[in-house]
Amino acid sequence: MNDKIISIKDLDLSNKKVFIRCDFNVPQDEFLNITDDRRIRSVIPTLRYCLDNNCSVILASHLGRPKEINSKYSLEPVAKRLSRLLNKEVLMAKDVIGQDAKNKANNLKPTEILLLENLRFEKGETKNDEHLAKELASMVDVYINDAFGVCHRGHASVEAITHFFDIEHRAAGFLLLKEIEFSHNLIKHPARPFVAVVGGSKVSGKLQALTNLISKVDKLIIGGGMAFTFLKAKGVDIGNSLLEEDLIEEAKNILTRGKELGVKIYLPVDVGVALSCTQDAIMKYVPIQEIPSGWMGLDIGPASVRLFKEAFADAQTIWWNGPMGVFELDKFSKGSIKMSHYISETYATTVVGGGDTADVVARSGDTDEFTFISTGGGASLELIEGKELPGVKPLRIKVNE
Structure with missing residues (x-):
């Protein structure tokens, strides 16, 4: 059946x-x-x-x-x-x-x-x-x-x-x-190496997806605001950057699990920092070890962009969900836009998990270069998490094959 x-x-x-x-x-x-x-x-x-x-x-x-x-x-x-x-x-x-x-x-x-x-x-x-x-x-x-x-x-x-x-x-x-078929095939039979790029502001919204992905991918790249919880878990002083204190343990677990499974996990090595998240704030790039106290990381820096680009070199499948910084403000959109360019230039099957990430890709002018852009952010995340979607369940029937 x-x-x-x-x-x-x-x-x-x-x-x-x-x-x-x-x-x-x-x-x-x-x-x-x-x-x-x-x-x-x-x-x-x-x-x-x-x-x-x-x-x-x-x-x-x-x-x-x-x-x-x-x-x-x-x-x-x-x-x-x-x-x-x-x-x-x-x-x-x-x-x-x-x-x-x-x-x-x-x-x-x-x-x-x-x-x-x-x-x-x-x-x-x-x-x-x-x-x-x-x-x-x-x-x-x-x-x-x-x-x-x-x-x-x-x-x-x-x-x-x-x-x-x-x-x-x-x-x-x-x-x-089309959406459901694509997501199922992506997770069940990805061409390898399979690289997941996960960003956005919060770990909490993507925790389940990260936990599920870690056993399926070959490389995991973490950017955006959520990266700071992982950096903090590794003992980095992150200044005033976004932090989910209660998820530090979970972040440690994901890093440990990755190590056990031989998954290569990439975190930013430098960041664009400012004193406030505004368009007219003064911004500078610093290595993550040198975030000044009171400053906050709002985008990934040029060295991180280059590092992540290297990680795509042999990728056959890239799944991307979540921007690399506060892309709504031009000043902090560079990392996300560069990522969009680099992912779209690879020869891999490239998939964007809807929502903000689709906006980044549109803003970068790369929409036509991606293999598949999902129309739903939250829904594509939940499919990756392996959940049955309430809207899809009533449309399924059992068939004898």
């Missing part, structure tokens, strides 16, 4: 009303212009497949983390961008399960597309509320999940809603299938 994920291609969709859970949580500037529409573009294959089957389609997504209904979090700009990409009108509902959404959903004709307003305007979405899920489900015949970025969350439009559809009426879209 094996299990497989029900694919959109396994369903009979002709002339059906289809609900597609998308991930349109896209970055916007202060004028609410969309600055990166990759997540919108990635749902188009699933959407076109439904339109080709003469379906009427209802799309739903969240955007940001609104506390209350606020036009700043409206999906209006997404509807406009999608309509331009498809060269086809996209209707916009004024609410999620209110009168406007219901009326528009009822009157939706085949090959018409309706986008519901931000799912998180409904308090029940993040609470996995059955009532909200039932209301959403009542609008359509078929449920498709194509939002990998939220599959690690048990939310109403991701998990609870699947209870209202049998296995002939719920499935994964093309993007979701």
Whole structure:
């Protein structure tokens, strides 16, 4: 017995009303212009497949983390961008399960597309509320999940809603299938040497992934704010740099485990330090042994960049999750951008685990050079950790092979 994920291609969709859970949580500037529409573009294959089957389609997504209904979090700009990409009108509902959404959903004709307003305007979405899920489900015949970025969350439009559809009426879209297949193959059969590059600010968010990765990789490179907890574990004086005091022991365990397994672990050898994390702070590069007291490390230095580049020389697979510094400020973005260039120039299979790292790669202009860029940061981490995602579990069935 094996299990497989029900694919959109396994369903009979002709002339059906289809609900597609998308991930349109896209970055916007202060004028609410969309600055990166990759997540919108990635749902188009699933959407076109439904339109080709003469379906009427209802799309739903969240955007940001609104506390209350606020036009700043409206999906209006997404509807406009999608309509331009498809060269086809996209209707916009004024609410999620209110009168406007219901009326528009009822009157939706085949090959018409309706986008519901931000799912998180409904308090029940993040609470996995059955009532909200039932209301959403009542609008359509078929449920498709194509939002990998939220599959690690048990939310109403991701998990609870699947209870209202049998296995002939719920499935994964093309993007979701691609993401899951890719992550599984990456972890089960990576071409070696397999190098993991892990960054970002906190060890706590990636502890489980690090523990799981250490037994699967040949080399582990640790940068970003989380590196300081590891440096502290090795007895380095890290000044005012970010530290998770309670995780020093865990960091020691990972370093020891790496040694036992023969995994080469790389930590920064120099850092860019400043007195405060601001664009106008004075910054200088120092070896990690010489971080001045009261200063904090905010980026990896040039020697670390060169060291990490050497570690990629023979890599066949590189998985990268988490920036090397505070890349949002230009001053501290150099290490992350250099890493993006160097990883993209290798001949390895290069995989980016969504979120901030995908933003770094886009900012570096390297997007097209990577083998695969995941659309979900948290979800791709949890897959690497070996967890079953709540949004994917209901889409699996047992098959006799």
